[in-house]
Amino acid sequence: MGRVARPCTTATFIEYVASVIARDASPNTISAHVSAIRTWMPDDKKPGTAVARGMLNEHRKDWGKRVGVRKAPAITDDMLRATVDTCDLRHPIGIRDRCALLLGADRVLQDTPGGHGRTHRHPRRAGRPSDVSGPGGE
Incomplete structure (x- = not known):
């Protein structure tokens, strides 16, 4: 050429x-x-x-x-729980991953109409789901 x-x-x-x-x-x-x-x-x-x-x-x-537009399917509560359960809380990476998953899911729920009854953002909320506990509560 x-x-x-x-x-x-x-x-x-x-x-x-x-x-x-x-x-x-x-x-x-x-x-x-x-x-x-x-x-x-x-x-x-x-x-x-x-x-x-x-x-x-x-x-x-x-x-x-x-x-066309390719979108990932929405994650279900069961899928989120299964993914969170795979995070190894004995290591900082597992703690980081668990935090990112839960905060990301919480953010999506805040922006979703009717998402757990939340209609506004507030930095300190009470009433976290009981099946989500920290490293010491397992």
């Missing part, structure tokens, strides 16, 4: 973006590649992005229609 990586010409840049689109990479991945390439180039040798961005925008529309 006769292309060089550095300095990257606009033609090389467009060809590279087209090849990544052809591999059906996610638009966010391609955008990260575009940014990395432009950052890597000297200031006076950066390739033009108008055509590449246009290609990326078209790919983003098409990709979004085909792939």
